[in-house]
Amino acid sequence: QVQLVESGGGLVQAGGSLRLSCASSGRTFSSYAMGWFRQAPGKERELVAAIAISWRGSSTYYSDSVKGRFTISRDNAKNTVYLQMNSLEPEDSAVYYCAARPGAIATSPADFGSWGQGTQVTVSS
Secondary structure (H helix, E strand, O other): OOOEEEEOOEEEEOOOOEEEEEEEOOOOHHHEEEEEEEEOOOOOOEEEEEEEEEOOEEEEEEOOOOOOOEEEEEEOOOOEEEEEEOOOOHHHOEEEEEEEEEOOOOOOHHHOOEEOOOEEEEEEO
């Protein structure tokens, strides 16, 4: 397991942008698939974006609700993964969690063994 620390959440108006960062303490960061999940009150935790690196190159996943608005990226030299969020909508308001798992991308929270503490994103209308 790795330790993860998120930052970058806050309050933004609809249409605005935020960038979330997740710093990892692991020595083998590049071998981990990294995901950004979110959980709104009364809703299940959902995967919004994920990124992994394999011999085939970099692969990404986006949920339909954020595709075209959010971009996930990683800097393996800094052990950090980012989530650039543009054109934010009130429906994007949630606690956002960074998560890690060895190997390939998975979409279920149960498949990720390492989690950050979460960062709140609030989008006002």
